[in-house]
Amino acid sequence: MRRSPIFPLAAVAAFSITASAAAETPADFQRLFETAARQERAGFAGFSAQRGAAFFKSTHGREWSCASCHTINPTATGRHAKTDKPITPLAPAANAERFTRADKVEKWFRRNCNDVLGRTCTASEKGDVLVYLMSLGK
Amino acid sequence: MKHVIRFGILVLLTVGTTGVVLAGDHRYPAPNPTVKAECGSCHIAYPPQLLPAHSWRALMAGLDKHFGTDASLDPQTAATITAFLEQNAGRKRSLSASSELRISETRWFVHEHDEVPAYVWKSPKVKSPSNCTACHSNAEHGDFSERSVRIPR
Numbered sequence: 313m314r315r316s317p318i319f320p321l322a323a324v325a326a327f328s329i330t331a332s333a334a335a336e337t338p339a340d341f342q343r344l345f346e347t348a349a350r351q352e353r354a355g356f357a358g359f360s361a362q363r364g365a366a367f368f369k370s371t372h373g374r375e376w377s378c379a380s381c382h383t384i385n386p387t388a389t390g391r392h393a394k395t396d397k398p399i400t401p402l403a404p405a406a407n408a409e410r411f412t413r414a415d416k417v418e419k420w421f422r423r424n425c426n427d428v429l430g431r432t433c434t435a436s437e438k439g440d441v442l443v444y445l446m447s448l449g450k
Numbered sequence: 451m452k453h454v455i456r457f458g459i460l461v462l463l464t465v466g467t468t469g470v471v472l473a474g475d476h477r478y479p480a481p482n483p484t485v486k487a488e489c490g491s492c493h494i495a496y497p498p499q500l501l502p503a504h505s506w507r508a509l510m511a512g513l514d515k516h517f518g519t520d521a522s523l524d525p526q527t528a529a530t531i532t533a534f535l536e537q538n539a540g541r542k543r544s545l546s547a548s549s550e551l552r553i554s555e556t557r558w559f560v561h562e563h564d565e566v567p568a569y570v571w572k573s574p575k576v577k578s579p580s581n582c583t584a585c586h587s588n589a590e591h592g593d594f595s596e597r598s599v600r601i602p603r
Contacts, residue, residue, distance in 0.1 A: 426520040
């Protein structure tokens with residue numbers, strides 16, 4: 313199994329401990345990814361919803377994109393590409409449960425980045441996707 | 451009806467030898483909440499009675515490559531689920547799975563579904579034999595009884 317870069321994982325772990333009493337919000341995760349993205353790259357200049365949208369829809373030279381299961385409209389209900397099981401919307405505006413739990417955010421980015429890209433996602437990529445999802449349905 | 455008779459024969463053959471049979475009416479108890487949440491997020495939480503313990507152990511040891519997707523779990527959650535699967539695993543010889551560990555490839559599954567015509571399996575609404583709910587309308591609740599079967603059109 314591939315492992316995430318140590319820093320983002322440690323940051324998520326620390327975050328989930330310190331903030332475990334209260335439910336996290338998508339904005340909390342954005343801040344967390346920002347901190348990690350600055351550590352990844354000194355020249356980090358902020359997230360981009362446009363870049364996130366392109367990332368979300370790209371198959372990255374492989375079989376699946378994020379949209380394969382979540383559809384190209386993340387405010388809509390998706391379907392698992394293999395099992396066909398319905399997937400509740402990913403955009404926070406359409407589904408208030410999204411990006412409210414550190415353990416789930418960590419688990420699904422880990423699994424799905426591996427399935428789509430064959431590697432872990434960088435904090436930059438996760439942040440781009442998050443701000444794209446946060447920009448939808450408003 | 452056929453299944454009732456089949457179950458009767460099954461009971462006669464197996465009670466007193468193993469003492470364990472599959473639920474004759476094809477109803478299975480609800481899984482514990484962790485199993486339902488974790489196994490049930492991409493597919494239904496399949497009844498643990500449908501594979502033997504050694505198959506579940508092998509499956510849980512390879513979650514990062516789970517039938518073509520990464521279904522990896524944190525070690526604590528994985529241990530909880532493995533224990534539940536082992537405790538409730540099936541014991542019939544016909545459940546022995548192929549090396550791929552698919553319930554749908556066990557002799558038991560193939561036999562139970564031998565009346566299903568090929569066009570049903572090919573239907574885009576079924577998509578895969580792993581998609582129990584396509585026909586077993588109440589499978590989410592462990593109910594695989596013939597009464598609840600609805601073949602999609």
